[in-house]
Amino acid sequence: MDQWMNYEQFDRQTWHSFFPTDTVRLTQDNLDDIKSLNDRISIEDVQDIYLPLIKMIQLKYQNYQEWQMQKANFLQQKVDRIPYIIGIAGSVAVGKSTIARLLSILLNRLLPDKRVEQMTTDGFLYSNAELKRQGILDRKGFPESYDMEKMLRFMNDVKGGQDVVKAPTYSHQIYDVVPDKPLVIKQPDILIVEGINTLQLPSNQQIYVSDYFDCSIYVDADPALIEQWYLQRFGMLLDTAFTDPSNYYYSYSQGPRDEAFAMAKRVWQQVDLPNLNEYILPTRNRANFILHKTNNHIVDRVYLKRG
Numbered sequence: 001m002d003q004w005m006n007y008e009q010f011d012r013q014t015w016h017s018f019f020p021t022d023t024v025r026l027t028q029d030n031l032d033d034i035k036s037l038n039d040r041i042s043i044e045d046v047q048d049i050y051l052p053l054i055k056m057i058q059l060k061y062q063n064y065q066e067w068q069m070q071k072a073n074f075l076q077q078k079v080d081r082i083p084y085i086i087g088i089a090g091s092v093a094v095g096k097s098t099i100a101r102l103l104s105i106l107l108n109r110l111l112p113d114k115r116v117e118q119m120t121t122d123g124f125l126y127s128n129a130e131l132k133r134q135g136i137l138d139r140k141g142f143p144e145s146y147d148m149e150k151m152l153r154f155m156n157d158v159k160g161g162q163d164v165v166k167a168p169t170y171s172h173q174i175y176d177v178v179p180d181k182p183l184v185i186k187q188p189d190i191l192i193v194e195g196i197n198t199l200q201l202p203s204n205q206q207i208y209v210s211d212y213f214d215c216s217i218y219v220d221a222d223p224a225l226i227e228q229w230y231l232q233r234f235g236m237l238l239d240t241a242f243t244d245p246s247n248y249y250y251s252y253s254q255g256p257r258d259e260a261f262a263m264a265k266r267v268w269q270q271v272d273l274p275n276l277n278e279y280i281l282p283t284r285n286r287a288n289f290i291l292h293k294t295n296n297h298i299v300d301r302v303y304l305k306r307g
């Protein structure tokens, strides 16, 4: 069966033509924010791909607000501010968190009076100590390595309109969850949730995380390219670890670089790639939008779910 039959496919040029560059001029501050987020992000990509995407998300958000109002009127309730949730899924190192931050900058540009927050599901991983206790440290990132119940409770609290909701956080530097530094989320209008497991179906729960999403995006690319990005990020982690003994990668940064990279390559091949093939890629067709990346993270195709 054609795996794309449920999607409309657009090449770069066509996608850009729906929302030409001069429709919204990015300010110098926006450009500075984007460059400080990641100076390798292509501004052309921002204009050709991400601005039309954010415009479509804005249209979906307007519909959502309208529906919230109609529903409250019909049920004779007051209109509560319930956050609009955008989920971003895809492989380890495909660029989810970079896109989440980029989308927040662009949403702030288009909707300056709305509060936009973002978070990652990495914080819902069990701690390394707990993974070790369960004998699954080498399964980090696989479905069983997350506290899905906690994550579902979190999503439920956000969608239940709770004023303040706390999310656990994760640090790539210490390679572990950070116990005492929760992210405090206070009544956002829009919450962007990124993570490899955002579109997964938990085996032992009736409710899915994606039940709480109002819009979802899957970031797709050839695994051979993602491996390169994974290794590039590993190189950057090594560089920052060099002077910091508390960093997980410190010992690797002190030894021969080729051995450190050989280790990272093994981890990609034995952990992250199988996870992509078995558990992440099969969730791709649940997304409203699929962004297909090619060399240098450039998006060459956008898929939009029909309906």
Ligand SMILES: Nc1ncnc2c1ncn2[C@@H]1O[C@H](COP(=O)(O)OP(=O)(O)O)[C@@H](O)[C@H]1O
Residues within 6 Å of the ligand: 038, 040, 041, 042, 090, 091, 092, 093, 094, 095, 096, 097, 098, 099, 229, 230, 232, 233, 236, 296, 297
């Ligand atoms: N659009 C982009 N242009 C250039 N580099 C990027 C882009 N998006 C991500 N990267 C780089 O790719 C690597 C993985 O990105 P990251 O956002 O950390 O991925 P994820 O959150 O999916 O694990 C990082 O080194 C990041 O700097």
Ligand SMILES: CC(C)(COP(=O)(O)O)[C@@H](O)C(=O)NCCC(=O)O
Residues within 6 Å of the ligand: 091, 092, 093, 096, 122, 140, 141, 195, 196, 267, 268, 271, 272
């Ligand atoms: C914490 C993660 C599961 C999440 O990945 P992310 O999407 O943030 O890159 C991943 O970075 C990870 O640690 N995977 C386990 C194997 C490895 O060390 O790459």
